[in-house]
Amino acid sequence: MYGFYRVASSVPKVQIANTDKNIQEIIKIFEQETKNESSIVLFPELCITGYTVGDLFLNQNLLESQYQALDKLLVKSKGISTIAIVGIVVSFEHRLYNCAAVIQDGSILGIVPKSYLPNKNEFYEKRYFQSGLRIKAKTLKLLNQEVPFGVDLLFTDENNVTFGIELCEDLWSILPPSNQMAINGANMIFNLSASNELVGKSSYRQELVKTQSARLVCAYIYSSCGVGESSSDTIFGGDALICEYGSTLAKSERFTLENQTIRADIDLEKIIWLRNHESYFGDSIPSEVRIIKVKSTQNISKLDRYIDKHPFVPSNEKMKKEVCEEITNIQAHGLIKRLTHINSQKVVIGISGGLDSTLALLATYKAFEILKLDVKGIIAVTMPGFGTTSRTKSNAIKLCEALGVTIKEIPISEISLKEFEALGHDKEIHDVTYENVQARARTSILMNLANKEGAIVIGTGDLSEIALGWCTFNGDHMSMYSLNSGIPKTLISYLVEYFTYKQEIKEVLIDILNTPISPELLPPNSDKISQETESIIGPYELHDFFLYHFIRYGAKPSKILFLANTAFEEYSKDEIKKWLDIFIKRFFTQQFKRNAMPDGVKVGTISLSPRADWRMPSDASFEEWLNY
Structure with missing residues (x-):
């Protein structure tokens, strides 16, 4: 629907080391998000075992029960296009890795290991896991499937969706892997995290996610472990965030005892156009990646997103x-x-x-x-x-x-x-x-x-x-x-x-x-x-809305009309289309005035100065823009 793509970020209830109970909660959420028309649902880091199991990560029984639990999710996902991204432990070449598994329609499409392992203060991941930073072009066998494994994986469908995955500390590092993922074409980044709560950390974490989404011109979806984790030395609040190009579209309520899921409709058309507009993307050097094809996910029947009537006016x-x-x-x-x-x-x-x-x-x-x-x-x-x-x-x-x-x-x-x-x-x-x-x-x-x-x-x-x-x-x-x-x-x-x-x-x-x-x-x-x-040329609030989306995001008239119909209930669809037609005609035919301003x-x-932001010939035709 006009380039919108629904994603969800979930914080499930967790019982430490109870993989069967944990997968039941994950499946419950996954099935609900399928009904909610979410294309991808993200879960936290090590969500099947629990992040805080400690030395139990080194116990063979826990790993086997985790794989059995994962298999149940594969069975439940059969015939479903919704993608689940879950946190698992993987044994590869006699080493353990903290990973994200991408699952769709009964298959594990790929597994991405964590690159940067925190090993200070309350975190000591290097006690159990190895860094996956140098793992590329590898495969591993898991649950009778040969699965691509490495930090060089990007996942894409036929509808311009390309996403990459990083895990918790990866984002906090001096060179987040998501930087290179964006250079290689990822327009969405999913982060499985286990970020504990400290005074002031939540606001910093949100700013970090927002800033990364702005810097990379992408959507950034984040999910962190909740209060079901161990409180022996620290507490996890269950922070979930969905950000798009520097704006927070959805945010969870922390410290809840039940499953919690947020969702948002990402405007991928807007992100792609903004990428086209930013010269530094063309100047960046891509790296070798493996592209994993995913099946096209379900379309959204009704947009679930706030559309600001007055995008030029500060909302705060x-x-x-x-x-x-x-x-x-x-x-x-x-x-x-x-x-x-x-x-x-x-x-x-x-x-x-x-x-x-x-x-x-x-x-x-x-x-x-x-x-x-x-x-x-x-x-x-x-x-x-x-x-x-x-x-x-x-x-x-x-x-x-x-x-x-x-x-x-x-x-x-x-x-x-x-x-x-x-x-x-x-x-x-x-x-x-x-x-x-x-x-x-x-x-x-x-x-x-x-x-x-x-x-x-x-x-x-x-x-x-x-x-x-x-x-x-x-x-x-x-x-x-x-x-x-x-x-x-x-x-x-x-x-x-x-x-x-x-x-x-x-x-x-x-x-x-x-x-x-x-x-x-x-x-x-x-x-x-x-x-x-305004009785002659139309309401300025409509024209400013049209102008913003036409210039700022290069939106097609059909999408502008759709957005305006969503935002403005006080105008009929015929009224909005009438004034949009007038906007298009006047915008094109009056360029000669702007060229001499x-x-x-x-x-x-946004500026329409011919010396800065907007260059257009005075005799450009508007006819193609009225065919919508």
Whole structure:
């Protein structure tokens, strides 16, 4: 289903050295995860015997009972495509190895030995096991099967799934085996672990797994032993994690007495596209590996994954201050560099009483504060025209007065009427000429005023408008430095809301946030905005969603539609498709504006600057993107 692949990480109840009881729990979980449509279910390190059996690892009876237990799992897996990855002890060439066995449809597809054995403090694995670091191109016979054995194994199916396996300490080592697995094509890593609990260790462990998934651009699935292990000298909490490219999709509750399983739907299409986008993967040197073919696993009938409606907006409210400060610092310091380079202490900015110009003004104000410049050097210009309402004009003036910047009012109605007359355009015809004459009049005023004052014009247009081309070419499309060009509309709302902590501007900011988004180029109805942008081109929250997945992950329109239908219950499927079609058409046809856009600082992971992140010919066809 659109590249999603369901995996599970389980922490079963364990009775130390009771292989029969342990395999019963493992089989129970395996059968349940088959019903849950999981393609792969991961179990902890040495889960059949228990990790903490100590010197019993050296007892022949335990190993034989483990193999008998493993055989029961093989029998139960017959005819089932779900893969189980379990921890076992293997005897190979008269040495014991701590291993992971990959099982599907009654067969052991491969066995991977642990590379790095902890042998300090509470861990003393070298007492029992040998490192498998140098074992490659080997096979061993187990339960009447000839099984590939070694650290050179990768497992793959016909649906772009390729996974590798490492065990516990392997991840903590200076050179984790998963690094090379990713270079060789693994897009999922499974880690069978026995990581004990110490104060602060859980958060470090989670950060380690998250970071590895980000560094390798992969999914990282982790399962650690639970409280059924021996508590003689240490305790195991049963930490299970599923991470994807630096994000935690699922996390277990530690210290539970019952079986616990987490699952998540991994977006492999996204991971593969990100890999294609990262040049360092092509620069890395692959090693010799053995590819083990696995049978294609079951498809997901219904996606079980949270899809964020507002992917540009931080979801962690606790970090709101930090995130907003960082974004406005990026904006402010971009402007500071430009002002110091040209030795200017003045800017001109058009103020409409809308979200974009409000944020640009606040970021400019911050830059002046950092430089300790007189804020009177910020020349804020309100330019009322045919569509201006008293509400937006009043809010613009209130905000400027509260900040103490210079305010100028230059009406554009008479200027526009004279241009209509020169063009022979009927002022009663409210078409694109009627609107764009006003937009270009405003920009001309700002540019000329900047020349007069020895200032630069601050652009206020945002990333969403740039994506849709919702601006007038050589009108509001143009400036001398564009402060909002890296910030989408949904994030601008979030940032403006943040600044309501300033009591002197709180009231006016709240009203600006509650004002319908509009270019105010058409006459109002009884002093109310008649031209609401979102009723014309569609909701910005949808367009920002489309933009994020289209640019960030190169998603196909059919997948974007699927994700949007999953995320937005408040819109019908027909509505979403209608606005997605509009997004695609506008995004392609408006590239000529982006190819001529002014300088502006990049803020997030997406930019549409032709000098940085996005290069596309202005005459590229959109037809192939509408065939979905």
